[in-house]
Amino acid sequence: MRITVHVWRQAGPQEPGKMVAYDLDNVNEHMSFLEMLDFLNESLIAKGEEPIAFDSDCREGICGMCSLVIDGIPHGPEKETTVCQLHMRHFHDGQEIFIEPWRAKSFPVLKDLIIDRSSLDRIQQAGGFISVNTGSAPDANNIPIGKEQADRAMDAAACIGCGACVAACKNASAMLFVGAKVSHLALLPQGQVEKKRRAIAMVEAMDAEGFGNCTNQYECEAACPKGISVEFIAKMNREYLGAQLSGRSS
Amino acid sequence: MNSVNKTLDSKVPGGPIEKQWELYREKMKLVAPSNRRKYKILVVGSGLAGASAASTLAELGYEVECFCFQDSPRRAHSIAAQGGINAAKNYQNDGDSIWRLFYDTVKGGDYRSREANVHRLSEISLQIIDQATAMGVPFAREYGGTLANRSFGGAQVSRTFYARGQTGQQLLLGCYAGLNRQIASGQVKMHNRTEMLDLVVVDGLARGIITRDLVTGEIQRHAGHAVVLATGGYVNVFFLSTNAMGSNVTASWRAHKRGAFFANPCFTQIHPTCIPQSGEFQSKLTLMSESLRNDGRVWVPIKPGDTRPPNEIPEQERDYYLERIYPSFGNLVPRDVASRAAKRVCDEGRGVGPLVGGERRGVYLDFKDAIQRHGKKVIEDRYGNLFEMYERITGESPYEVPMRIYPAPHYSMGGLWVDYGLMSNLEGLHVIGEANFSDHGANRLGASALMQGLADGYFILPNTIGNYLASKKPENISTDHPEFEKVENEVRAYIEKLLSINGDRSVDSFHMELGRILWNKCGMSRNKEGLLEALQEIPKLRKEFWENVRVLGEGETLNQSLEKAGRVADFLEFAELMCRDALEREESCGGHFREEYQTEEGEALRRDDVFSYVAAWEFTGVGVEPILHKENLTFENVALAVRSYK
Numbered sequence: 063m064r065i066t067v068h069v070w071r072q073a074g075p076q077e078p079g080k081m082v083a084y085d086l087d088n089v090n091e092h093m094s095f096l097e098m099l100d101f102l103n104e105s106l107i108a109k110g111e112e113p114i115a116f117d118s119d120c121r122e123g124i125c126g127m128c129s130l131v132i133d134g135i136p137h138g139p140e141k142e143t144t145v146c147q148l149h150m151r152h153f154h155d156g157q158e159i160f161i162e163p164w165r166a167k168s169f170p171v172l173k174d175l176i177i178d179r180s181s182l183d184r185i186q187q188a189g190g191f192i193s194v195n196t197g198s199a200p201d202a203n204n205i206p207i208g209k210e211q212a213d214r215a216m217d218a219a220a221c222i223g224c225g226a227c228v229a230a231c232k233n234a235s236a237m238l239f240v241g242a243k244v245s246h247l248a249l250l251p252q253g254q255v256e257k258k259r260r261a262i263a264m265v266e267a268m269d270a271e272g273f274g275n276c277t278n279q280y281e282c283e284a285a286c287p288k289g290i291s292v293e294f295i296a297k298m299n300r301e302y303l304g305a306q307l308s309g310r311s312s
Numbered sequence: 313m314n315s316v317n318k319t320l321d322s323k324v325p326g327g328p329i330e331k332q333w334e335l336y337r338e339k340m341k342l343v344a345p346s347n348r349r350k351y352k353i354l355v356v357g358s359g360l361a362g363a364s365a366a367s368t369l370a371e372l373g374y375e376v377e378c379f380c381f382q383d384s385p386r387r388a389h390s391i392a393a394q395g396g397i398n399a400a401k402n403y404q405n406d407g408d409s410i411w412r413l414f415y416d417t418v419k420g421g422d423y424r425s426r427e428a429n430v431h432r433l434s435e436i437s438l439q440i441i442d443q444a445t446a447m448g449v450p451f452a453r454e455y456g457g458t459l460a461n462r463s464f465g466g467a468q469v470s471r472t473f474y475a476r477g478q479t480g481q482q483l484l485l486g487c488y489a490g491l492n493r494q495i496a497s498g499q500v501k502m503h504n505r506t507e508m509l510d511l512v513v514v515d516g517l518a519r520g521i522i523t524r525d526l527v528t529g530e531i532q533r534h535a536g537h538a539v540v541l542a543t544g545g546y547v548n549v550f551f552l553s554t555n556a557m558g559s560n561v562t563a564s565w566r567a568h569k570r571g572a573f574f575a576n577p578c579f580t581q582i583h584p585t586c587i588p589q590s591g592e593f594q595s596k597l598t599l600m601s602e603s604l605r606n607d608g609r610v611w612v613p614i615k616p617g618d619t620r621p622p623n624e625i626p627e628q629e630r631d632y633y634l635e636r637i638y639p640s641f642g643n644l645v646p647r648d649v650a651s652r653a654a655k656r657v658c659d660e661g662r663g664v665g666p667l668v669g670g671e672r673r674g675v676y677l678d679f680k681d682a683i684q685r686h687g688k689k690v691i692e693d694r695y696g697n698l699f700e701m702y703e704r705i706t707g708e709s710p711y712e713v714p715m716r717i718y719p720a721p722h723y724s725m726g727g728l729w730v731d732y733g734l735m736s737n738l739e740g741l742h743v744i745g746e747a748n749f750s751d752h753g754a755n756r757l758g759a760s761a762l763m764q765g766l767a768d769g770y771f772i773l774p775n776t777i778g779n780y781l782a783s784k785k786p787e788n789i790s791t792d793h794p795e796f797e798k799v800e801n802e803v804r805a806y807i808e809k810l811l812s813i814n815g816d817r818s819v820d821s822f823h824m825e826l827g828r829i830l831w832n833k834c835g836m837s838r839n840k841e842g843l844l845e846a847l848q849e850i851p852k853l854r855k856e857f858w859e860n861v862r863v864l865g866e867g868e869t870l871n872q873s874l875e876k877a878g879r880v881a882d883f884l885e886f887a888e889l890m891c892r893d894a895l896e897r898e899e900s901c902g903g904h905f906r907e908e909y910q911t912e913e914g915e916a917l918r919r920d921d922v923f924s925y926v927a928a929w930e931f932t933g934v935g936v937e938p939i940l941h942k943e944n945l946t947f948e949n950v951a952l953a954v955r956s957y958k
Binding site: 073074090092093094096097100101104107108110111112113115117118119120121122123124125126127140142147148149151172173176178179180182183186187188190191192193194195196197198199200201202203205206207208209211212213215216219220222223246247250252253 | 385
């Protein structure tokens with residue numbers, strides 16, 4: 063099929079960017095969206111134009127590296143699908159497609175479609191862990207965890223840290239991301255000891271990075287490629303409030 | 313190069329095998345807690361091995377710097393492991409033990425691994441599960457709250473722990489959390505989007521690395537008292553593999569060129585259950601967890617060229633070939649056996665699926681019986697996420713039509729040679745995880761890669777590196793040493809060369825061509841004639857690359873073509889070594905199947921009398937024949953036997 067893609071091109075962090083249109087022939091419906099971009103890049107290289115820079119690594123929907131907004135939707139139109147697993151069969155001949163990077167103050171553009179998401183790392187560094195040194199763990203079966211509880215923790219832990227939730231939110235809020243991590247650890251007995259300090263530290267780090275607040279639009283959940291539930295935002299708020307009320311952050 | 317130690321001493325401690333690791337630790341030298349901060353350790357890679365090592369070394373008090381080329385350490389390719397992690401916990405009371413895991417792994421590796429390492433791995437497997445659980449890894453549980461297990465890839469006991477189909481992700485996030493804690497405390501300095509481009513050797517010791525900042529293009533020097541490579545495997549040399557787009561051999565290869573021996577490069581694992589290629593444009597192949605073989609039945613039509621839709625082919629016209637040939641293991645035979653069997657039936661013209669390049673390369677993995685037996689709900693609980701993934705990629709629902717699968721390059725058993733302390737022959741250079749040749753011999757069993765990465769990073773290296781450092785004074789090391797300048801200049805010249813060629817062909821086009829040569833001639837089966845051809849074709853392609861590659865853009869910016877070009881340039885050198893190793897090993901074992909060496913029934917024919925050794929290659933120059941060093945393997949605990957799964 064034949065398509066036209068409009069792609070955000072930006073030479074560097076401080077350079078102005080703009081949308082550039084490319085016509086592309088012979089797109090195969092079995093191609094993934096990123097393979098379509100590979101294909102486009104090969105044609106650009108042949109013409110002596112610099113290829114479009116975009117992030118991807120595992121290309122199987124788990125590493126969280128790929129990060130494209132397609133026609134205004136982070137990861138594109140398919141539900142619970144990262145852009146690397148989106149296939150061209152969901153587009154039609156003659157379609158015009160608009161491709162942009164994640165847009166958020168806390169995710170500055172580095173080049174074309176590549177953004178800097180180190181703010182998410184820094185939130186995790188603030189408290190997204192259980193402080194247990196290697197070698198000091200008790201036998202794994204010493205602390206029973208009910209199946210429902212473990213499954214619930216796993217639902218939260220499934221977050222791939224791509225940042226689509228931020229890109230989807232009109233406030234550029236990272237609360238689904240932070241909520242997932244806070245909840246994952248707060249749902250497990252191993253995470254109890256530090257749960258107050260963790261909730262406060264991670265929320266404060268999130269605010270310090272310049273992410274916005276949640277106004278309950280649920281755009282994040284709709285865009286999340288792993289279907290992380292907004293219930294975890296409520297869970298995080300509860301953890302945060304509890305920690306504040308008990309008056310101890312560390 | 314004079315200072316490289318050329319004798320291959322594995323340094324396995326004496327004594328009975330079940331006591332060796334204990335004895336090692338009793339006798340090893342220690343670095344006093346107050347002295348540890350005087351040693352700096354550079355850890356390259358942040359997957360399971362790298363992140364667990366970096367955080368554990370930092371906990372011990374060493375100064376650590378860690379490097380990854382991804383935008384966050386959490387994205388290292390360990391994250392994509394689906395099925396699970398083995399441990400000899402025997403929670404299921406089904407007869408498992410450390411000994412049995414050891415035995416299975418040595419046998420599964422087709423007797424080409426080092427017994428002492430494998431036994432240690434089995435011992436440590438228990439602690440890994442404890443550690444990961446304490447870090448908050450949400451392993452699957454039974455209703456009573458205890459950990460759940462499943463049997464996996466050729467094991468007759470249930471020893472595999474799992475977190476849905478995302479075990480690698482959850483284990484890596486556990487390591488990443490530990491690493492974050494150390495980054496926050498300042499004990500680890502993390503360098504994201506930073507790629508190691510060379511190793512610096514000073515007076516025979518690995519003393520540092522040269523990196524490129526992938527955002528700014530800046531070339532940087534880093535000095536340390538030891539260098540740890542945790543840089544993963546090299547099967548992206550095939551172009552199409554299940555590895556991530558960025559997975560590469562560069563760090564290992566550059567270390568090899570600086571004197572580290574490369575062991576068993578021809579041992580690559582071709583995973584049997586991947587989604588078949590759908591066209592020439594494809595950039596990677598996707599693995600479907602091996603756990604699917606627990607309930608799926610593998611078959612092809614009995615008649616060659618039978619293109620009826622699968623559901624119209626009656627039972628009596630189907631060949632459930634794994635169940636037929638291997639009645640006792642059936643669909644659960646190990647990976648190398650399952651892969652070769654799939655290739656064989658496709659070679660016979662019985663492959664299924666669309667024509668790609670004039671051939672049908674696929675076999676069915678059918679869940680109809682399992683759905684009838686257990687109900688759709690149970691199957692959905694077990695494999696729902698995998699079925700969805702399959703449907704997203706192929707547009708077909710495995711609840712209604714059988715999946716189509718075909719083998720794909722997945723893992724490298726070969727890697728840099730290391731001794732029992734995980735140090736290469738190049739003093740100070742340690743290699744962990746998939747990057748070393750270590751524990752899997754000629755074939756890796758399912759759910760063993762995560763185990764090995766974490767054993768190396770959490771429990772083995774933090775001990776053995778102390779033993780090494782204790783013998784060295786924590787002297788001041790500086791990147792001002794002339795050797796750093798020399799290597800940095802070489803790296804700069806190399807980058808300038810790549811950017812200045814400005815030929816006609818893209819980097820990918822070379823990579824694809826290299827991949828085709830290797831897949832056809834050094835893939836699932838190999839023969840002398842093909843390997844000799846490949847050894848002609850690869851240098852020719854490499855020559856063309858250096859004359860005709862087109863790398864646009866500049867060195868001082870984010871430049872993905874340049875990143876790829878460097879990696880492919882290294883693959884073009886490495887591929888030759890892989891073929892040489894495959895040519896030299898005149899036997900069939902594990903993932904290495906030489907057509908000349910097979911039984912009458914077409915099974916692998918191992919030649920223990922001549923080839924019970926690790927082939928460790930010494931670099932002597934690009935395109936120049938390397939020197940072979942051998943580490944002889946002895947099997948005192950597991951008797952050498954023909955690996956039969958019939």
